Amino acid sequence: MQCPREDRLCCETNTMLDPEADSRKCRNMDPSAKPTILALDAAGNACSAALWVREAVVAHRWEAMARGHAEALVPMAEEVVGLAGFGDVDLVAVSIGPGAYTGLRIAISVARGLALALDIPVMGINSLEVHLHQARNQKITGAIAVLLETKRTDFYVQAFGADDVPFDEPAVMDADAVAELLSRYRVCTAVGDAVARFAAEVECEANLALNPQDAGASVVATLAATKIATTGMADIRPPRPLYLRAPDTSPPAADRQILRG
Secondary structure, three states: OOOOOOHHHHOOOOOOOOOHHHHHHHOOOOOOOOOOOOEEEEEOEEEEEEHHHHHHEEEEEEOOOOOOHHHHHHHHHHHHHHHOOOHHHHEEEEEEEOHOOOOOOOOHHHHHHHHHHOOOOEEEEEEHHHHHHHHHHHHOOOOOEEEEEEEEOEEEEEOOOOOOOOOOOEEEEEEHHHHHHHOOOOOOEEEEEOHHHHHHHHHOOOOOEEEEEOOHHHHHHHHHHHHHHHHEEEHOOOOOOOOOOOOOOOHHHHHHHHHOO
């Protein structure tokens, strides 16, 4: 079935808004300007929206939830933009994972839909970087490992040096492999929404600090503003979900019967 243009981004999951090609506002935006940014996050154990204006987050809504992101995210976005509405928004930023499969799809679909309707660019922000940035804002120094929830027995993990340069690519690891990675890179602090579960499963080294934390859209907005200020509009890329592996899905029973013949 052919989708109308306003609904097409929700239907065609492989079609991403290209900000350079599809957004006049991106092409006309002064790279030195301070854009108004609407940020969305539903990658973890919460749902949140934030509004960045000029140099700071001016509105933020955050609510812990395991499900219901689809119903909560758009009202949150409407609340943070307030009476001014969406007309002054220059950019939508959204967390792209790794994280909860359903939450990622919801947030990215909402971000892309808003960006298309408003003719503005949309930027994807890595959730591992969000947690790293949040830790640095809390004055945590040294090497950091971000541990995020997979809702399975393993963990999404990436370790960063004191200069915030990653030691390796993000990966999916079991608890023992994570412990070995922390030791190998002499990680000082483990942060993220899966830290408490990790600490309950393995005996951590005595010098490892544990900092459980949930991310939020205010950090997504801050990171987006920082990237634009540092590299200009060239750093804007279409948001593609960072899954790290295939989702836990299987065809319905009727489809499985058809596949079996």
